[in-house]
Every structure is written in structure tokens, then in C-alpha cells.
Amino acid sequence: MTPVVLRCHKGIGPAVVGTALVAADNFSARYDLDRIKGVFSRPGHKLAGESYVDRILVLDNAKGGVATAWMLHEMMARTIVPRGLIFNRVNPILAQGAAFAGVALVDRFADGDVTRLFRTGDELRVDPAAGFVEISSRDG
Amino acid sequence: MRLSDEERAMLAGELGEVRRWAIEHQITVGEFFDAADFVPVSQAHIMADTESLGEAGVRFLEQLAAAPEAERRVRVPTITDPRGIDFAAYRRLGLSERMAALERRAIDALRAFGVLMTDTCINYQTIMAPLRAEHVAYGDTGVVIYSNSVLGARSNFEGGPSALAAALTGRTPRYGYHLDECRRATRRFRLTERPRDLAEWGAVGGIVGEACSSYWQVPLIEGVEAAPGSDMLKHLGASAASFGSVALFHMPGVTAEDAAFSGPSSDTVQIGRAEIDAFLARYDAPGDKLDVVVFGAPQLSLFEIEAVAQALDGRRVHPDTGLLVTTSPEIKHAADRMGLTRRIEMAGAVVAEGICFYQSYAREMAEANHWTRLMTNSAKLVNIIGGYGYRPSLASLERCVDSAVAGRVL
Numbered sequence: 001m002t003p004v005v006l007r008c009h010k011g012i013g014p015a016v017v018g019t020a021l022v023a024a025d026n027f028s029a030r031y032d033l034d035r036i037k038g039v040f041s042r043p044g045h046k047l048a049g050e051s052y053v054d055r056i057l058v059l060d061n062a063k064g065g066v067a068t069a070w071m072l073h074e075m076m077a078r079t080i081v082p083r084g085l086i087f088n089r090v091n092p093i094l095a096q097g098a099a100f101a102g103v104a105l106v107d108r109f110a111d112g113d114v115t116r117l118f119r120t121g122d123e124l125r126v127d128p129a130a131g132f133v134e135i136s137s138r139d140g
Numbered sequence: 141m142r143l144s145d146e147e148r149a150m151l152a153g154e155l156g157e158v159r160r161w162a163i164e165h166q167i168t169v170g171e172f173f174d175a176a177d178f179v180p181v182s183q184a185h186i187m188a189d190t191e192s193l194g195e196a197g198v199r200f201l202e203q204l205a206a207a208p209e210a211e212r213r214v215r216v217p218t219i220t221d222p223r224g225i226d227f228a229a230y231r232r233l234g235l236s237e238r239m240a241a242l243e244r245r246a247i248d249a250l251r252a253f254g255v256l257m258t259d260t261c262i263n264y265q266t267i268m269a270p271l272r273a274e275h276v277a278y279g280d281t282g283v284v285i286y287s288n289s290v291l292g293a294r295s296n297f298e299g300g301p302s303a304l305a306a307a308l309t310g311r312t313p314r315y316g317y318h319l320d321e322c323r324r325a326t327r328r329f330r331l332t333e334r335p336r337d338l339a340e341w342g343a344v345g346g347i348v349g350e351a352c353s354s355y356w357q358v359p360l361i362e363g364v365e366a367a368p369g370s371d372m373l374k375h376l377g378a379s380a381a382s383f384g385s386v387a388l389f390h391m392p393g394v395t396a397e398d399a400a401f402s403g404p405s406s407d408t409v410q411i412g413r414a415e416i417d418a419f420l421a422r423y424d425a426p427g428d429k430l431d432v433v434v435f436g437a438p439q440l441s442l443f444e445i446e447a448v449a450q451a452l453d454g455r456r457v458h459p460d461t462g463l464l465v466t467t468s469p470e471i472k473h474a475a476d477r478m479g480l481t482r483r484i485e486m487a488g489a490v491v492a493e494g495i496c497f498y499q500s501y502a503r504e505m506a507e508a509n510h511w512t513r514l515m516t517n518s519a520k521l522v523n524i525i526g527g528y529g530y531r532p533s534l535a536s537l538e539r540c541v542d543s544a545v546a547g548r549v550l
Contacts, residue, residue: 009172010171010172011172012168012169012172026385030192030498030524030527031523032527033527034503034527041527041529042527043526044526060353061355061385063382063383063384063385064281064381064385064523065381065524066187066221066279066280066281066297066298066300067187067189067192067299067499068299069187069299069300069301069302070187070188070192070299070300070301071192071194073194073196073197073200074193074194074195074196074197076196077194077195077196078194078196089354089355089356090355091297091354091385091387092169092173092297092298092299092302092355093297093299095169095172095173096165096169096298096299097299097301099165099168099169099172099301100165100299100301100302
């Protein structure tokens with residue numbers, strides 16, 4: 001396929017490439033993750049049971065508590081961490097956590113809902129400093 | 141961002157490496173949210189429980205705390221959210237010496253900055269409530285929503301690293317709820333039935349939070365004719381923040397600010413008996429064996445502790461069920477002095493101070509004590525704790541206590 005480039009607000013963290021894991025659901029490291037096993041653990045989450053390690057998570061909103069700010073850093077230290085984060089719009093905690101941990105984060109896309117723009121399995125290149133995400137390949 | 145001379149000096153490292161890290165972190169976050177400049181803050185409140193920090197976070201604090209004293213001291217009064225460990229109770233709760241040792245290291249590091257270890261998420265009830273229009277950097281969602289809404293203070297959610305950075309620089313990036321334009325109501329709700337207890341006030345917060353489902357939505361809650369009381373709005377706010385990441389609500393005649401409304405006028409969500417009952421019914425588990433009852437999230441006020449003591453007087457918690465009460469050190473000491481702790485613990489319960497359960501290695505507590513079915517009157521807690529492997533039920537304080545005595549969910 002011809003790579004597709006989607007523009008967003010300027011983000012945080014390094015440029016990364018990786019495979020998308022997408023759900024129309026929200027996110028909190030404290031509420032949703034088993035950070036020891038590296039999987040989504042909250043039973044009601046649409047990604048329950050899925051590994052988040054090294055994936056580029058594509059989700060709707062950041063929700064809930066403040067713990068994610070420390071937890072991304074702790075997950076990064078153990079290398080059981082998402083490679084990147086793509087959201088429709090985040091709260092301050094996720095931005096602060098990404099800044100502290102050095103995790104790639106972008107949000108506020110011009111073309112609409114990120115959980116529809118991207119599909120699980122898409123190969124992505126995320127460039128927070130330039131403010132875009134490239135879909136470099138997609139099955140089917 | 142527009143920087144003052146002092147802020148440029150901090151960024152250049154002229155005031156030491158600790159403040160350079162702090163302001164660089166704040167500029168990264170501020171530019172992400174298009175902040176024009178910084179705003180001075182009068183207080184900071186740091187969430188730094190060791191389950192969240194881990195070894196890596198504690199080591200980070202220790203590295204900063206090793207700087208010369210003049211370079212590492214906080215610039216504004218700085219307090220802490222609940223810890224991961226109550227040193228008087230952790231062994232009874234099945235937590236390990238390794239966890240206690242990590243907690244001690246974190247406390248030593250935080251004290252080196254000049255942080256006051258208040259260990260509370262109800263500082264607005266117990267330490268120093270901010271005033272209307274006072275800019276602060278608070279690090280607990282329940283604290284932020286209560287302070288913004290009920291008191292009219294101005295704070296964003298400040299996670300641990302950012303709250304520490306605000307303490308070290310004495311300022312925070314001016315975006316979000318520091319700005320007038322972000323404080324206008326965007327969603328309209330009408331309460332058609334007055335909630336009967338704290339669990340129901342929390343249920344209302346959960347309904348509002350789920351409907352908003354974004355930090356940037358501000359609910360206007362109409363139909364509340366008489367002031368509900370601090371504990372009621374504490375539970376409503378904490379639940380809205382938990383279910384929806386909401387940081388500010390307006391309740392005409394009750395909360396601090398006149399709410400300008402900027403959302404669609406036809407879109408009013410009605411919340412009555414049916415909606416509250418349906419919310420509670422999601423967590424129904426009648427007859428299930430009950431492993432633990434938790435009163436916390438947020439920590440209990442003195443009045444809530446008294447209500448627990450009254451409900452337990454002359455009764456005994458079932459031998460196969462735990463009952464845990466969490467509160468701040470200030471309230472715990474008051475409860476000790478007034479005989480409330482003794483009345484609660486005579487019934488077989490534990491009153492812990494400085495923790496709030498879910499921040500205290502909840503998964504490890506579940507494994508150590510073989511806990512699965514949890515009952516609470518906190519809507520916030522039922523939203524959080526499922527991810528830690530618990531199956532939560534939500535009910536009034538009185539029904540939670542009756543169930544703890546029976547050893548099964550009533």
C-alpha cells in the first residue's frame with residue numbers, strides 16, 4: 001500500500017515504529033493493566049487479556065487516576081511498556097507520564113477518531129516532534 | 141512558552157540540576173497543552189506510593205534528593221497523597237518487608253526535599269483547604285475535582301513527577317483548569333432524586349463521569365436543592381474523576397463558581413432512582429461469600445469513621461471476612477483519641493492510617509489473604525479494583541457492615 005500520513009498535534013517523546021493495537025476504549029495504567037505480566041487485566045476492557053508490550057496503543061481517552069504518570073516510567077525501566085501511545089485526546093496525567101518516561105505520545109488528529117483511522121496490526125511510524133503518524137503497511 | 145528571567149535561569153541549570161529537570165519537564169508538558177506561560181502555585185500535593193513508583197521511581201527520587209540542600213528544597217508547602225504502606229498494619233495485611241523497605245526509601249527521599257508527609261487524599265478536609273481562585277498543583281484526582289468544584293481553586297491533575305516539579309519551581313504551566321475558558325460547563329445533568337447515602341452519591345458521580353468520559357468535559361449538575369455535605373460531594377467528585385477523568389463540576393447554589401454553560405442546551409441527562417439503582421445493580425452479588433469490606437477511596441473523614449464505629453458496636457466481623465478502614469494520619473489520631481479506633485478494632489476490623497487501599501499493593505494483598513469478593517461504599521473503588529483481580533460490590537456503609545458480620549454479600 002501507499003503509506004498514509006495523518007496529521008496531529010505536536011506530541012511528546014521519541015519517533016518510533018511499531019504495530020498498532022487498537023480499541024474504542026479508554027486507558028489508565030492503574031485501572032487496566034497487569035504491569036507484571038504486561039497484559040490488559042481489567043475484565044471489562046476491550047483489550048482484556050491482550051499484551052501491550054512493544055505495541056503502539058491506539059485508544060480513545062485517558063481516564064481515571066494519577067498513577068500512570070509514575071507507572072509508565074516504572075514500566076519503561078523493566079522494558080514491559082507500550083512502544084507508543086495514540087489517543088483522541090489525553091488528560092494531563094498521560095502527557096506528564098509520557099514526558100517523564102520518554103514514551104512517544106500523540107493526540108488531537110485532524111482527520112477524526114483514531115480508533116477508526118487505525119486498525120490492529122497496522123505498521124505505524126509515529127513522529128511526535130513533527131506531529132504525524134504514518135501507516136506504512138496494512139494487511140488486506 | 142513565554143519564560144521569565146528566573147525560569148530561563150532554571151532551564152539553563154543556574155539554580156541546579158534538580159530545578160533544571162523540573163522546569164524542563166514542565167515546559168514539555170506545557171507546550172503539549174499550548175500553555176502560554178507559567179502560573180505561580182501556593183501548594184503542591186504529590187502522589188508517590190511505591191506501588192506506582194517501583195524501584196525505578198524511588199531511585200529517581202533518591203538521585204534528585206542527593207543534590208545540595210539549597211538546590212533540592214521545595215519552594216511552596218508540599219504535602220503527600222496516601223502511601224503504599226501503613227507501617228503499623230502492613231504485616232496484618234499480608235504485605236512484605238521488601239515493600240516496607242522500598243516505602244522507607246521513598247519517604248526518606250521526599251523528606252529530603254522538605255515535603256510534609258501528610259499521606260492523605262482528603263487534605264481539603266484535614267490540612268489546608270485552598271481558596272477560590274487559588275492556583276495549586278494537586279496530585280490526586282479526587283482532591284483536584286473537590287478543590288476545583290466545591291472550593292473554586294484552580295488545579296489540573298498533577299501526576300507525581302509533575303507535582304514534584306511544581307513544588308521545586310513554585311509554578312505550573314498555565315493550561316486547562318487554570319484558565320477561565322476551560323471552566324465553562326459543557327454537559328448538563330439534572331438530579332431528580334436525592335441520593336440516600338454515600339454509595340449513591342458516588343453512583344451519581346459514576347453516571348456523570350461515564351457520560352462525560354473526558355478530562356475536558358465540565359458537567360453542570362442541577363436539581364440539588366440543599367447543600368449535600370462535604371463527604372457526599374467528596375464521593376461524587378472522586379467517582380466522576382475516576383469513571384470519567386472529570387476534574388471540575390458545577391452544582392448551582394452549592395459549588396463555588398457561577399457556571400457559564402457552553403454546551404448544547406437540549407442535551408440534559410436525567411438522573412433519578414432508576415438510574416442510581418441500575419448503577420448499583422451492576423455490582424450486585426447477593427449471597428456471594430464475602431472476603432473483605434473496604435472503607436476508603438477517598439480516605440474516611442472523622443464523621444465517616446464514627447458511622448463505621450456505630451454500625452459495628454456490639455458486633456463481630458465474620459472470621460472469614462476482613463474489614464479495613466483507611467484514613468489520614470490526622471483523622472486516625474483523632475479517632476484513637478476519641479475511642480473510635482478501639483470500638484472498630486474490637487469488632488475485628490483494622491483501621492489503617494496514611495493509605496487508601498488500592499494504592500497499597502492491592503494485588504499482593506489479594507493474593508496474600510486469598511481475597512476476591514470485595515464490598516465497599518466507594519464507587520471510585522469499585523471502578524479501580526477490578527483490574528487488580530477483585531470482584532467488587534457497591535452498597536451503603538450499613539449494608540457493607542451487615543455483610544461483613546454475615547460473611548456474605550447481603
